Amino acid sequence: QVQLVESGGGLVQAGGSLRLSCAASGRTLSRYAMGWFRQAPGKEREFVARISPSAGSTYYADSVRGRFTISRDNAKSTVYLQMNSLRPEDTAAYYCAADGSGLGYRRRQSEYDYWGQGTQVTVSS
Numbered sequence: 001q002v003q004l005v006e007s008g009g010g011l012v013q014a015g016g017s018l019r020l021s022c023a024a025s026g027r028t029l030s031r032y033a034m035g036w037f038r039q040a041p042g043k044e045r046e047f048v049a050r051i052s053p054s055a056g057s058t059y060y061a062d063s064v065r066g067r068f069t070i071s072r073d074n075a076k077s078t079v080y081l082q083m084n085s086l087r088p089e090d091t092a093a094y095y096c097a098a099d100g101s102g103l104g105y106r107r108r109q110s111e112y113d114y115w116g117q118g119t120q121v122t123v124s125s
Helices: none
Strands: 002-007 010-013 018-026 033-039 046-051 058-060 068-073 078-083 092-099 119-124
Touching: 002 092, 018 033, 018 092, 018 119, 033 068, 033 078, 046 068, 046 078, 058 068, 078 092
Parallel strands: 010 119
Antiparallel strands: 002 018, 018 078, 033 046, 033 092, 046 058, 068 078, 092 119
16 A cells, blocks of 8 residues: 655746645555646546656656656655646646556556545636
């Protein structure tokens, strides 16, 4: 079992920045690929970013590429999502997730084994 706890959400003006953190406990985080997803009110949860177990590969949704950066510190069992140039359309609950396969580019929710409870990000215009 892996327990995931997100933090760092909040209210920010458009153009601002936030850094989300996802702290893991339980099994060794370095075995898992990690992803961030988000869900806006009335919309389906969508893929945001993914990082391989060793941090050698990262993947992004087109909507955030160039503005968001996913990273990880396996020694601290923590994954980060640095969000810059935030837009009102980035407003959503953000969730981190762990994928035990560690394989390539996986962006479907069903491909992730463990989920956090989410942290709310609100971007005002």
